[in-house]
Amino acid sequence: MNIKSISLLVVLSTLLLVQSCSALYFELNGGTTKCFIEENPKDTLLVGNYVLEDLNPQAGISTPLALSVIVTDPENHEVLSKQMGASGRFAFQTLIGGEYKICISTNSSKWFGPTIKTRLHLDIQVGANANDYEEIAKVEQLNNLEISVKRLNDRVTQVRKEQSYQKAREITFRNTSESTNSRVMWWAILQVVVLCLTGMWQMRHLKSFFKAKKLV
Numbered sequence: 646m647n648i649k650s651i652s653l654l655v656v657l658s659t660l661l662l663v664q665s666c667s668a669l670y671f672e673l674n675g676g677t678t679k680c681f682i683e684e685n686p687k688d689t690l691l692v693g694n695y696v697l698e699d700l701n702p703q704a705g706i707s708t709p710l711a712l713s714v715i716v717t718d719p720e721n722h723e724v725l726s727k728q729m730g731a732s733g734r735f736a737f738q739t740l741i742g743g744e745y746k747i748c749i750s751t752n753s754s755k756w757f758g759p760t761i762k763t764r765l766h767l768d769i770q771v772g773a774n775a776n777d778y779e780e781i782a783k784v785e786q787l788n789n790l791e792i793s794v795k796r797l798n799d800r801v802t803q804v805r806k807e808q809s810y811q812k813a814r815e816i817t818f819r820n821t822s823e824s825t826n827s828r829v830m831w832w833a834i835l836q837v838v839v840l841c842l843t844g845m846w847q848m849r850h851l852k853s854f855f856k857a858k859k860l861v
Contacts, residue, residue, distance in 0.1 A: 670765060672763070673750070673764070675761030686809065690737075694767075695733065697764075698764040699763060700764055710730065712731070712733070714747065714749055719743030725737045781795070
């Protein structure tokens with residue numbers, strides 16, 4: 646087995662171990678909205694699983710918890726708007742590559758009574774990790790080996806999407822940088838030309854002034 650084959654096996658093994666997901670929790674008071682950014686390439690599936698934990702210290706208060714999720718794409722178009730209960734999941738697929746803004750809020754404060762306080766446990770899975778391979782295996786009647794190959798193929802595809810997206814971003818940044826450098830260069834040249842013309846005009850003006858005063 647040569648070095649290239651060994652390197653390929655290492656990469657594939659790493660892909661099997663990599664988990665493209667993020668789990669977090671934070672407090673979320675009623676009437677407030679918290680947003681965060683997920684940057685992903687085109688045609689990427691994102692699935693969010695959540696649980697709302699009631700933090701109201703007052704006893705005897707029973708308020709049904711609800712969660713509102715609004716997702717906007719890089720062009721500020723609404724991709725998802727959903728009202729859900731105290732636990733559940735939401736999912737969407739990116740139509741274009743870029744930064745997707747996910748905004749989450751809970752029930753508003755009541756007119757009478759305390760503000761609703763909750764802790765949100767949120768788990769976001771991206772790409773191949775968002776797929777339910779157990780369900781896929783049942784539907785497509787795949788054995789363990791076939792589903793492992795499919796999972797690996799999906800992760801390789803996701804890596805290629807990420808590489809293509811990052812390459813496109815690099816090209817965009819490079820073009821922007823080159824354009825900026827070109828503008829800076831021409832601005833510097835224009836400044837030098839203006840200074841030279843101003844100096845020549847001042848010299849001619851002074852020369853005319855001295856001649857008029859018969860100093861030269």
